[in-house]
Amino acid sequence: xxxxxxxxxxxxxxxxxxxxxxxxxxxxxxxxxxxxxxxxxxxxxxxxxxxxxxxxxxxxxxxxxxxxxxxxxxxxxxxxxxxxxxxxxxxxxxxxxxxxxxxxxxxxxxxxxx
Amino acid sequence: xxxxxxxxxxxxxxxxxxxxxxxxxxxxxxxxxxxxxxxxxxxxxxxxxxxxxxxxxxxxxxxxxxxxxxxxxxxxxxxxxxxxxxxxxxxxxxxxxxxxxxxxxxxxxxxxxxx
Numbered sequence: 001x002x003x004x005x006x007x008x009x010x011x012x013x014x015x016x017x018x019x020x021x022x023x024x025x026x027x028x029x030x031x032x033x034x035x036x037x038x039x040x041x042x043x044x045x046x047x048x049x050x051x052x053x054x055x056x057x058x059x060x061x062x063x064x065x066x067x068x069x070x071x072x073x074x075x076x077x078x079x080x081x082x083x084x085x086x087x088x089x090x091x092x093x094x095x096x097x098x099x100x101x102x103x104x105x106x107x108x109x110x111x112x113x114x
Numbered sequence: 115x116x117x118x119x120x121x122x123x124x125x126x127x128x129x130x131x132x133x134x135x136x137x138x139x140x141x142x143x144x145x146x147x148x149x150x151x152x153x154x155x156x157x158x159x160x161x162x163x164x165x166x167x168x169x170x171x172x173x174x175x176x177x178x179x180x181x182x183x184x185x186x187x188x189x190x191x192x193x194x195x196x197x198x199x200x201x202x203x204x205x206x207x208x209x210x211x212x213x214x215x216x217x218x219x220x221x222x223x224x225x226x227x228x229x
Contacts, residue, residue, distance in 0.1 A: 033214045043203060045220035052215070091157065095214040101147050101159030101173070102218065 002027045002094050006105035013082055014113050020067075021077045021108050023092030032096050034068070036077045039107075040088040048090070051075065079110075087112045116140070118221035120206050126227045127196055135191040135224045139208030146189050147209075147218060148181060152202035163189060164212045196228045 003026045013019045025034065036048040051059045051068050059066050063083075067076045079086055089109050093102040119138040127133050139146050148160040160173045163183040174180070178197075183189040193200055203223040209216035 031214070035217075037220075043205075043223045043225075045205065045207070047217055047219075050217060093157075100170075100214070101149065101162055102157075103159070104157035106156050 002029070002032070002096065002103040004092050004094055004103050004105040006092055006108050008108045009106070010109040010111070012111040012113060015082060015084060017082055018078065018080050019082055019110065021079075021090050021092075021110065023075045023077070023105055025073050025075060025092070025094050027073075027094060027096065029096040032094055034066075034075045035093045035095075035102065036064070036066070036075075037091045037093060037104075038086075038088045039091060045091070049077065082112045084112050084114060086110060118206055118208050118219055120204075120221040120224050122224060123222065124225045124227075126229065128229055129198060130195055132192065132194045133196055133226065135193075135204050135226070137189045137191070137206030137208075137221060139187065139189070139206070140219055141187075143208035143210050143219075144186065145209045145212040145216065145218075146183060147207040148189070148191050149205040149207065150175070150202045151205055151223070155202075157205075160191070162212065193226075196226075198228050201226055201228045 005024045032053045034051045038046045038048050049061045063080045065078045089107045091107045092105040095102050121136045146163040150158045165186050166183050178194045181191045203225050205223045207218035207220045209218045
């Protein structure tokens, strides 16, 4: 079984600032995958970034990067130069190597202030 | 190309009625997933299909819930004798193959309200 914990229900930062969203997880799998999804008010869940647990290098996608600490089971998301369009719910999720569905955290509501 | 589509976008029903929710995955995607998003429970995985087969139905909340997929494409999630606690957003996702390494692409969801 997997669990994902997001301890920040809501965060608010000014436009252009850098913000870090926290996520910890627990899994008994040796091979697993971690994801950050963004859900704007439109409800459409959009993949932000993904990380394979067997890769030591932290994933990066433009302004989005992760700090993956495997021993600590931590997977935080850093958003640089935040933009108004980044305002959304952000969900951390994990899955094992098999065909199970994603296990999601409770989410962090990120608000970017102008 | 077209993404995952779901219908209806919103559904209001009376307690005790049956409802059918539809998901059209991305063309060519063999794996299809159903999730439920509610205020109290967050995002819950319900069931997945590999082709037309659902190997594990244990994630369905009760025997009032059933799902099928035909022709390796469209899937329907049916809730019989709806209860107020079934009110939630039902999300569908698809991926090219099954397996944790695959990215799941989500539809916009169906918001179900049971009165």
